Amino acid sequence: MKFKSGLMVLLMVISMVLPSVAAVTSTTTSAEASAAYVCKLSKKERRAKAWIANKESGGNYRAKNGRYYGKYQLTRSYLKGDYSKANQERTADKYAHSRYGSWVRAKHHWLACGWF
Template sequence: MVTYEQNAGAGQIAYQYNRTYNQTRIKSVIHKNGSTTTTNTTTNNPSDGLATNDAQAKEWIAQRESSGSYTAQNGQYYGRYQLNLSYLNGDLSPANQEITANRYVQNRYGSWTAAQQFWQVNGWY
């Protein structure tokens, strides 16, 4: 990706950088086309760093818990993984939901695959 540092006052390019980024970690990109600016925002990739079977189990759970929605709410349970609101400590962001869900599953089940197996027997995890 090529990025530019501009002089805000004069609107001139001060520096040009050629950089390589991990696409799953980019939060937003701003493209300037003529006088129109568009912003695209993404969240962390939910399966980032997981083995394929754990990534599939994690997505399976997310679909059953919230249809994959980061804003789903059912009483005291919130988000993509329907975590107890107290676990999220007031930070309902997708990034915090991912971190908290991974920590919860690791501590309770050891893996997302084990969490899915528990869910299939009990209807919850």
């Protein structure tokens, strides 16, 4: 009986401590990401990027569709748990450029296939 009571107390303490640690960690990560990312695209690239965002989510950073999340409807695994606007922008730029070479080419693919 003593073991069961001790275990219950330990679980209660852990459950109270872990959420606060996670909250501090995620806040710091989002703040660092927001300060660190600056997007430098041509006007044509920015227009193509905005067009895709509008088609994917209506420009909503919190849009959800199964395993897809955010303004560009990237898989949650690409975002690695950081759903901040800065990380969505940075990750979308990396994705579009690595897969298509540019946002303009990504838009051409979207027009042909209905997704990017």
